[in-house]
Amino acid sequence: MTRKTNPPPPSKNALDTGTHTALEKAVRAQYASLPVSERRIADFILEFPGEVAAYTATELAEMSNGSNAAVTRLIKRLGFTNYDEARRAARDAQTWGSPLYLMQQAHQPKDFAGRVQFHIDQDAQNITTTLHSLSPDSFRSIVDAICTAKRVVCIGWRNSYFLAAYLHWQIVQVRKHVSLLPNAGMTLAEDISMLGEDDLLICVGMRRRVPQVEKVIEAADKQQAKILYITDRTAGGLSAATWTIPCSVRGAEPFDRYSAALSLLHFISVAVVEKMGEPGRKHLQSIEQLHDTIDEME
Known part of the structure; x- marks a missing residue:
């Protein structure tokens, strides 16, 4: 009898909605009521939601021209306990394979030869x-x-x-x-x-x-x-x-x-x-x- 071997299962986020896009859905649901200070951060998240998995709250604030306080307020308004919980939601969406969450701001060389070699x-x-x-x-x-x-x-x-x-x-x-x-x-x-x-x-x-x-x-x-x-x-x-x-x-x-x-x-x-x-x-x-x-x- 051949021994069956399998890789370990990925982690599961408690806030997962079933479509693996809990973070993006939460932002879209609250977007119209967001103040300007939080909307700048929300715009960045909607364009590159996967970046939340890679950066700290401070880095996200800097990249979106916002503030740490605005990031904290936004994350709580979206229904997450803290920023780490939002990061786990983004990470789970990446693990599942959502192309939207796998997009990055910049990832390829600009010149054609560099892009070919990168590929x-x-x-x-x-x-x-x-x-x-x-x-x-x-x-x-x-x-x-x-x-x-x-x-x-x-x-x-x-x-x-x-x-x-x-x-x-x-x-x-x-x-x-x-x-x-x-x-x-x-x-x-x-x-x-x-x-x-x-x-x-x-x-x-x-x-x-x-x-x-x-x-x-x-x-x-x-x-x-x-x-x-x-x-x-x-x-x-x-x-x-x-x-x-x-x-x-x-x-x-x-x-x-x-x-x-x-x-x-x-x-x-x-x-x-x-x-x-x-x-x-x-x-x-x-x-x-x-x-x-x-x-x-x-």
Whole structure:
């Protein structure tokens, strides 16, 4: 039995509204009634709410051309006990992956060459961190499971869907019985109910995750299927997953970066092709012959 390992869950803010934007919502709700001294600070928070997570009350006052007293009054007016509580709300929104809270005032070099190198460096760091964190034994077990499972089901939502689709597209070229979910206009219960102990579910669940991620993984576990969960480093632990691989997705910009996730999936796919050997090559050859037969490609 493969030992299930998962990253620790992120902290949860008591003031979280359920949409992970408690700070911004509180500012918008009070904005019309704010005095001028507090409105300057509110304007800054609304433009760059994530900065609250990084700076002290004094630094926020200086950056917004306000005062410490105005910051204190505003924070209490918004419903927070103190500034640290507001910082935790902003930090939780960053952890969840809200692009608004990941925006920074300045983060890139101004010249084009510098911006290009900055972009490359961030992707390179994420790829390095992700791949170096892989356990060789777990990786070999995952590749073996992909090659030997009776059925492989890849699943993802939102941005995670195209990552799941990429992995599906690679695996399906060297083995049969590989499917991608969810299908447009279709429900999931029918497909998940068919999973069994000889099957493998590969779930890609990058932030911002939909509730179905955890529910589908738990359902597949009850069906006794093996489960590979590919996620980001902010994910809470899912004990139902057989293997969990966290990917580095953060950078300085408001949008997460998926270069490391794609590199990981490519790394897995190449190992699967090698493991499948001659049967995999024959399967790929039959696909290429069909491309010619039905005139799909030039």
